[in-house]
Amino acid sequence: xxxLLVANSVSKSFGDFKALNNVSISVPKGSIFGxxxxxxxxxxxxxxxxxQITMPDEGKVLLDGSALKPxxxxxxxxxxxxxxxxxxxxxxxxxxxxxxxxxxxxxxAKERLKYWFDKLDIGDWWNKKIQxxxxxxxxxxxxxxxxxxxxxxxxxxxPFSGFDPINASLIKDEILQLRDEGATVIFSxxxxxxxxxxxxxxxxxHKSNKVLDGKLTDIKRQYKTNTFEVGMQPQRENADAILKxxxxxxxxxxxxxxxxxxxxxxxxxxAANETSNDLLSFLTSKAEVxxxxxxxxxxxxxxxxxxxxx
Amino acid sequence: xxxxxxxxxxxxLTKVKNKSFIVMTFLSPMIMIALIAVVxxxxxxxNNKARTISILDETGLVSDVFKNTExxxxxxxxxxxxxxxxxxxxxKEEYGLLYIGKSSDTAQxxxxxxxxxxxxxxxxxxxxxxxxxxxKLSDLKLQQDGVDIEKIAASKTRIDIAQESFTGEKTSKxxxxxKLAFGGAAxxxxxxxxxxxxxxxxxSVIEEKTSRIxxxxxxxxxxxxxxxxxxxGTSLAGITQFVIWMILxxxxxxxxxxxxxIDMAQMQTPQQExxxxxxxxxxxxxxxxNVMVAFFKLPILNLVIAFMFFFIGGYLLYSxxxxxxxxxxxxxxxxxxxxxxxxxxxxxxxYVGVFTVIEDPHGTISTIFSFIxxxxxxxxxxxxxxxxxxxxxxxxxxxxxxxFMFAVWFAAKIYRVGILMYGKKPSYKELYKWLKY
Numbered sequence: 209x210x211x212l213l214v215a216n217s218v219s220k221s222f223g224d225f226k227a228l229n230n231v232s233i234s235v236p237k238g239s240i241f242g243x244x245x246x247x248x249x250x251x252x253x254x255x256x257x258x259x260q261i262t263m264p265d266e267g268k269v270l271l272d273g274s275a276l277k278p279x280x281x282x283x284x285x286x287x288x289x290x291x292x293x294x295x296x297x298x299x300x301x302x303x304x305x306x307x308x309x310x311x312x313x314x315x316x317a318k319e320r321l322k323y324w325f326d327k328l329d330i331g332d333w334w335n336k337k338i339q340x341x342x343x344x345x346x347x348x349x350x351x352x353x354x355x356x357x358x359x360x361x362x363x364x365x366x367p368f369s370g371f372d373p374i375n376a377s378l379i380k381d382e383i384l385q386l387r388d389e390g391a392t393v394i395f396s397x398x399x400x401x402x403x404x405x406x407x408x409x410x411x412x413x414h415k416s417n418k419v420l421d422g423k424l425t426d427i428k429r430q431y432k433t434n435t436f437e438v439g440m441q442p443q444r445e446n447a448d449a450i451l452k453x454x455x456x457x458x459x460x461x462x463x464x465x466x467x468x469x470x471x472x473x474x475x476x477x478x479a480a481n482e483t484s485n486d487l488l489s490f491l492t493s494k495a496e497v498x499x500x501x502x503x504x505x506x507x508x509x510x511x512x513x514x515x516x517x518x
Numbered sequence: 519x520x521x522x523x524x525x526x527x528x529x530x531l532t533k534v535k536n537k538s539f540i541v542m543t544f545l546s547p548m549i550m551i552a553l554i555a556v557v558x559x560x561x562x563x564x565n566n567k568a569r570t571i572s573i574l575d576e577t578g579l580v581s582d583v584f585k586n587t588e589x590x591x592x593x594x595x596x597x598x599x600x601x602x603x604x605x606x607x608x609x610k611e612e613y614g615l616l617y618i619g620k621s622s623d624t625a626q627x628x629x630x631x632x633x634x635x636x637x638x639x640x641x642x643x644x645x646x647x648x649x650x651x652x653x654k655l656s657d658l659k660l661q662q663d664g665v666d667i668e669k670i671a672a673s674k675t676r677i678d679i680a681q682e683s684f685t686g687e688k689t690s691k692x693x694x695x696x697k698l699a700f701g702g703a704a705x706x707x708x709x710x711x712x713x714x715x716x717x718x719x720x721x722s723v724i725e726e727k728t729s730r731i732x733x734x735x736x737x738x739x740x741x742x743x744x745x746x747x748x749x750x751g752t753s754l755a756g757i758t759q760f761v762i763w764m765i766l767x768x769x770x771x772x773x774x775x776x777x778x779x780i781d782m783a784q785m786q787t788p789q790q791e792x793x794x795x796x797x798x799x800x801x802x803x804x805x806x807x808n809v810m811v812a813f814f815k816l817p818i819l820n821l822v823i824a825f826m827f828f829f830i831g832g833y834l835l836y837s838x839x840x841x842x843x844x845x846x847x848x849x850x851x852x853x854x855x856x857x858x859x860x861x862x863x864x865x866x867x868x869y870v871g872v873f874t875v876i877e878d879p880h881g882t883i884s885t886i887f888s889f890i891x892x893x894x895x896x897x898x899x900x901x902x903x904x905x906x907x908x909x910x911x912x913x914x915x916x917x918x919x920x921x922f923m924f925a926v927w928f929a930a931k932i933y934r935v936g937i938l939m940y941g942k943k944p945s946y947k948e949l950y951k952w953l954k955y
Contacts (some may be wrong), residue, residue: 223951259737261938280741286737292730297532305528309521309738353734 211362212237212392213258215359218267220253229416230267230475235361235409236507240387242407242424242507243396249413251396252289252351255363256272258394259286272360279405282311285359289366289396291350293338302332303353310357317356343370345441351379355386362386363394368402379408400508412511414518422423424507431505431513434478436487439471439499447472450494457490521739522747530752531720535865547766555774569613574603576620576628582653588644604634614639616647624658628752661663694904698876700821701900705871708829708895709750709864715756715833716860720853721939722748723844728955732937741932741937749837819904824902824911831918832895835925836860845936846949867893871900879904889914891921928953 213235219229228250235241245251249282256262257268260276271283294302300321307317325331328348338346347370355362364383367442368376376395385408387393403410403424411421442450451472454460459477467473472495478487483518493499505513533539570591575581577800584592589705591610595603600617607615619630631651633639657667697939723745726732735744806948843856870887878884888906894914935952 256938261733261736262934281738284737286734288733288737290730290733292732294726294731295729296536305524306734306738308524309735318752319925335694350734 210236214270214392215254215258216268216270218254218257218264218269220250220257220262220264226416228257228413230515231268231413231416231418233411233418233421235392237392238387238390239409240383240393240395240406241401242410243394243413244398244403244410244507244511245413247398250416251413252262252365254286254413255286255365255396258361258363259284275328277483279366282357283360284363285310285354285361286363287350287354287358287365287367289369291347293346293350295339296337299336299338299341300332302338303349303356304354307356310359312357319488320356321352324356328352335378344372344375347371348375348379349509351382355382355391356507359391361394363396365396366398367395368397368399400506400511403507407507410507414515417441417518419518420510420514427510428504431510433505434480434482435503436476436478436484437465437499437501437503438474438476438491438497439465439467439469440474440488440491440495440497441469442472442495446495453494458487465499467499473499475503520743522743522750525739525744525747526751526754529748530754531756533718533722533752539755539759543762544766547763547770551767551770551774569908570610571613571616571647572599572603572607573616573618574600575618575691577618579624579627579649579658580618580654583650595673607634608636611636613643618651624655624662628655697903698900699874700903702871704821704825704829704899705868705896708832708899709868711756711760711829711866712833712836713861715752716837718756719748719752719837719838721850723841723846723933724850727845727848727937735936741934742926745838745841745930745933748925749834749841753833753837817903820908820911821902825899827915828895828899828918831915831922835891835895835918835922836864838922838925838929842932842936844951845929845933846939849937863890867896871897875900875904880906885910889917891918894918911948 211234215233217230461475463473463475572593574595581594614635617632621627874883887893
């Protein structure tokens, strides 16, 4: 069994409103799984069901092969989008309390907290109250509390919001390290560049339905249009003739990209039976090629395209 | 996993360590005592002021009833006209002038009495004058009719009907007063406790919502555990505060009376004068003993046990509703619309307790309200000193516990949905929908 978490046709309604409609996802062990979708799509509802905060009306959720049960709470670490800590409680006491709620013993929690406080360089905050910390500082505490009990499954809802770039990259590295140590991460965000950077699997939820899921590279392969971005340096007098020759053979669109030379810049779309080598040998016969890249759709493109089409 | 003890501990410690809680715990009894002391002191000053009342008695029949006391001097005027007397009293800045006009008939004297003064006179002084005059005039009339006053005085009889139930239990009026005092105190204590600490629970739920920690917490514990933890933790903090208040209050009363003890004894308001006189009479001393006897005749064991159960049951019932309200709203201003349905039965209970139970502790209305769960804790606690059959107490308690379970279920439903709802001011219709989520 390679999937840590499997949701099977999960549905959930609030009154007349259907928040999730027959949604299934599988999160492979050791992956970073991007749960994407526009605002109000149902991501948070799904996450709350995984956390057993709400119960699904229909469908089943399996964690490590067995249906969700109360003892799974200590296997999951959840960083909700709506963050918050007890404002007038001291950092250390609060972290201990939350860790104990996740099933750690006091002694264990203390040792691990010390490790994390040293690691994130916040050791002297133990006796401060949350209201004395900045928003970013409070976020760090919240992050530590989420991962402290070493859960198998980590769920981060917009983990980078509120962090400056330095701390965001610090947290990103921590997430990657946790993944390398064996944790599985579900990652819900609108920030597509972080999806691109971190996720290896994604699922896209739109209007309560899952509209897309799978390995990010597979999806990109599926969404690519066999288009290549080309930059050439033809002789000035030949330029028009070359463009004409290419246009007759292939589907050509103008392209813009940054390059050192004053190039002829084109997007060339190949038919299904043509290969990139065919194109390249054709082009090199005409002029010097400086730039040749396959156009791969970004997560952002896929997101927008899918949401619009649905 | 049972996190209840952990949650209770946190709730308790946060409440108890809270600065305003500590300040209130130690300041409230001081403020109360200080307030009582100030009031006592002020009335003492007021009553200790020496005053002179002039009396112009044109009948010459009644002036002998006015005997000087420590604070009041009566000066009897004679051979002077009313106008002159008024001028004289005003010039001397005396308290006032009591004028008893001339009348041919003793029966008419009563209509010819007037009191003149600069400011309107105090009620106690006027009634003390009235008492003296009434007694004297009645005596005069009786004498006119040839009645021997001394015989009348000798014929006065004091009655205190001895009461006994068919099973041989003896009761008396004093017993009843004592029972009322006990029941009233228990009912009122519960009422206060619910209002003060119910609100505290509600605020603590709202605080968790506004600080947005709630989602983190309920991904670790069940909402019902969190709710029960809150209720129990806050109640323990409340009990702590109450006990400290009792102890502090006791100490302060002791200290204050040690310091001002002599002063307090000297506070000679007319009522206290009467009280003191009464205390010295053998009849009343006898009655004091009766009070002690009556106290030990109360069903004390029953009272204590019933108090514990009904107090806890009633308190938990109401506090779970307070917790539900806290979960349903975003801030305290939105709680108003939901407070009324909670306060209504509570106030009704106190009214029924005060007006009906005193009149007829085992009447239909008292009995019915001591079974309705929302009013039973208060009403039953007031009834129990009068002796309520055990089966009634048990049935009422079972009903209370049943309703409490239902209220917790209801509150937990609202709580579970409500704590994750933001930015909406829910209506009753909305709450009903939440029950079905």
